[in-house]
Amino acid sequence: MQAAKSSEDPMLTGRYGDFGGQYVPELLMPELQRLDQAFQHYQQDPEFQAELTDLLSNYANRPSLLYHAKRMSADLGGAQVYFKREDLNHTGAHKINNVLGQALLAKRMGKKRLIAETGAGQHGVATATVAALFGMACDIYMGKMDTDRQALNVYRMELLGATVHPVTAGSMVLKDAINAALQAWTARADDTAYIMGSATGPHPFPVMVRTYQSVISQESRQQSLDQLGHLPTAVVACVGGGSNAIGSFANYIDDPTVQLIGCEAAGKGSATPLTAATMTCGRPGIFHGMKSLFLQDDAGQIAPVYSISAGLDYPGVGPEHVQLAKTGRAQYVAITDDEAVAAFEYIAKVEGIICAIESAHAVAYVQKLAPTMRPDQSIICTLSGRGDKDVAAIAKYRGVTLNED
Amino acid sequence: MLSTVVAGDPNFEQTVSQVVTLAQAGCDLVILAVPFSDPVADGPVVQAADERALKAGTTPAQVFAMVAAIRQQTTMPIVLSAYANLLYQYGYAAFAAKCQALAIGGVIVPDLPLEEQGELQPTLAAQGIALMPQVGTTTTPKRAQAIAAAATGFIEVLATPGQAPTVTSTQPVIAALRAVTELPIVILSETTTVAATELATVADGVVIGSTMVQLIATQSSVLSQLTAMTKALRQALDASHH
Numbered sequence: 001m002q003a004a005k006s007s008e009d010p011m012l013t014g015r016y017g018d019f020g021g022q023y024v025p026e027l028l029m030p031e032l033q034r035l036d037q038a039f040q041h042y043q044q045d046p047e048f049q050a051e052l053t054d055l056l057s058n059y060a061n062r063p064s065l066l067y068h069a070k071r072m073s074a075d076l077g078g079a080q081v082y083f084k085r086e087d088l089n090h091t092g093a094h095k096i097n098n099v100l101g102q103a104l105l106a107k108r109m110g111k112k113r114l115i116a117e118t119g120a121g122q123h124g125v126a127t128a129t130v131a132a133l134f135g136m137a138c139d140i141y142m143g144k145m146d147t148d149r150q151a152l153n154v155y156r157m158e159l160l161g162a163t164v165h166p167v168t169a170g171s172m173v174l175k176d177a178i179n180a181a182l183q184a185w186t187a188r189a190d191d192t193a194y195i196m197g198s199a200t201g202p203h204p205f206p207v208m209v210r211t212y213q214s215v216i217s218q219e220s221r222q223q224s225l226d227q228l229g230h231l232p233t234a235v236v237a238c239v240g241g242g243s244n245a246i247g248s249f250a251n252y253i254d255d256p257t258v259q260l261i262g263c264e265a266a267g268k269g270s271a272t273p274l275t276a277a278t279m280t281c282g283r284p285g286i287f288h289g290m291k292s293l294f295l296q297d298d299a300g301q302i303a304p305v306y307s308i309s310a311g312l313d314y315p316g317v318g319p320e321h322v323q324l325a326k327t328g329r330a331q332y333v334a335i336t337d338d339e340a341v342a343a344f345e346y347i348a349k350v351e352g353i354i355c356a357i358e359s360a361h362a363v364a365y366v367q368k369l370a371p372t373m374r375p376d377q378s379i380i381c382t383l384s385g386r387g388d389k390d391v392a393a394i395a396k397y398r399g400v401t402l403n404e405d
Numbered sequence: 406m407l408s409t410v411v412a413g414d415p416n417f418e419q420t421v422s423q424v425v426t427l428a429q430a431g432c433d434l435v436i437l438a439v440p441f442s443d444p445v446a447d448g449p450v451v452q453a454a455d456e457r458a459l460k461a462g463t464t465p466a467q468v469f470a471m472v473a474a475i476r477q478q479t480t481m482p483i484v485l486s487a488y489a490n491l492l493y494q495y496g497y498a499a500f501a502a503k504c505q506a507l508a509i510g511g512v513i514v515p516d517l518p519l520e521e522q523g524e525l526q527p528t529l530a531a532q533g534i535a536l537m538p539q540v541g542t543t544t545t546p547k548r549a550q551a552i553a554a555a556a557t558g559f560i561e562v563l564a565t566p567g568q569a570p571t572v573t574s575t576q577p578v579i580a581a582l583r584a585v586t587e588l589p590i591v592i593l594s595e596t597t598t599v600a601a602t603e604l605a606t607v608a609d610g611v612v613i614g615s616t617m618v619q620l621i622a623t624q625s626s627v628l629s630q631l632t633a634m635t636k637a638l639r640q641a642l643d644a645s646h647h
Contacts, residue, residue: 027446296494
């Protein structure tokens with residue numbers, strides 16, 4: 001990245017090869033340009049960086065552990081498996097890293113109110129949490145399907161002082177929530193910051209989210225050198241929009257010996273319509289402010305998507321991932337619901353960790369990859385979140401009835 | 406007077422009749438919106454119309470067929486409004502050629518701001534098709550003038566969502582545009598006859614947007630209602646204009 005000429009640096013241009021850009025209504029452009037300028041400015045501001053580091057350490061519980069999963073490594077009989085434990089962060093997922101960064105930026109820009117979209121509710125909870133911490137108003141947009149499925153997270157956000165708006169337009173899921181949040185931001189940007197949850201959307205959001213999430217690989221790279229004495233052989237992370245994956249990959253992109261592998265949600269299978277496997281099945285297109293890959297029909301209407309994981313249930317993917325795949329720097333694989341649920345149960349029994357169903361997609365690939373490797377090789381797998389939120393859904397998947405009264 | 410119609414709401418035949426009716430009643434130009442699954446730049450009325458049109462199976466190819474049918478009955482200018490992905494999937498060159506063949510004068514792409522227009526504008530220009538930009542009432546004079554410098558066709562002024570455009574709110578950006586361009590400037594109005602006639606004193610035209618889409622959605626005798634509304638607006642605008 002440092003070697004790139006400024007005319008090619010995505011940090012400044014928002015372009016990753018043919019992908020990225022700022023495909024938004026004109027009414028949003030002035031605010032996006034203000035945001036870009038503020039972001040670039042505060043990246044160079046030592047006081048801002050010190051305050052962010054303090055929040056990450058003393059509020060979000062960073063650095064997160066790099067944990068050697070010895071039982072799982074022995075059981076799989078190949079590479080040494082390490083987990084980067086983002087599930088141990090405050091609010092239980094990697095989302096807090098990005099929200100603290102964007103919200104601190106919003107505060108510096110004089111904003112009094114945060115808005116965000118959320119699918120399963122993790123990003124909404126993280127945004128509501130930081131809004132409470134900063135004493136800011138908070139409105140969360142969430143598809144009506146998701147507010148019904150994730151009633152507990154809706155109440156959690158309300159406890160934190162946020163107002164949750166169920167979105168009844170379109171298919172009433174994450175993509176519709178993003179539409180509604182973008183519209184709300186267009187209508188009221190003067191006192192309001194939009195906190196984008198994934199490495200998607202118009203520039204500068206993909207570079208901002210990458211920057212604030214790259215703390216994951218900044219830590220894991222150093223921890224790997226300290227604990228293993230060398231860099232890992234492979235880094236594995238799940239990919240929906242791609243925020244934890246880009247954060248997990250960022251500091252290894254210039255280390256060509258480190259394999260980077262993203263695991264997307266195949267749902268019922270990437271050959272079926274019930275899938276969210278954008279890298280496998282998507283075509284280039286323009287949506288939600290970016291040129292990227294999207295699941296869509298022949299005419300370009302955005303397709304409904306499906307995955308057991310509400311956090312991977314998005315018809316697009318961050319533009320940098322598309323470029324990493326195109327150049328061959330990273331590989332992307334699709335993991336089905338069945339494989340993810342089996343991995344969810346496996347890591348619980350073998351390591352005593354109930355991870356998020358999103359993260360279980362990455363664990364499922366580690367189960368396939370590790371046995372093909374030597375014991376002196378190593379894999380770092382990011383556990384992007386904890387799985388308490390998924391327990392009821394897994395029980396349902398297995399046909400178990402829980403009495404919650 | 407300009408009017409927005411969502412193509413395919415509620416179906417192919419009725420869209421054709423609606424547009425022809427608008428032309429006969431004195432509408433100067435129709436902006437035919439190609440329905441999209443996720444119309445982020447539009448309010449709830451147009452979103453709902455897009456959903457109905459997509460349920461009826463409307464595709465960009467069918468919208469071109471509608472224009473061909475309309476062209477048999479009227480030469481009124483027609484502009485297409487389409488989200489960038491629909492043009493991108495159709496192919497920019499193929500889209501431009503089709504517009505040229507059907508005498509579609511221009512295209513509005515709501516999610517293609519100045520910074521991204523370079524990938525489409527030359528292809529349209531090669532076929533003589535205008536790429537009509539939008540500016541907001543809060544767009545800075547400097548930015549509005551940069552947009553005007555690249556514009557062809559006409560320039561559409563939009564208010565912040567939830568706020569009706571007024572003479573006062575649109576005047577600054579219109580003044581900035583007038584300083585650098587001779588192109589017609591129109592205001593998107595979601596509004597009544599009185600407000601439209603007021604806006605017509607500062608602009609070269611008023612686009613009747615969601616008001617028309619809503620009328621099509623809710624009225625039973627749509628064509629006679631469209632005629633009545635268009636004639637009333639036309640008269641009022643002619644009376645107020647210059």
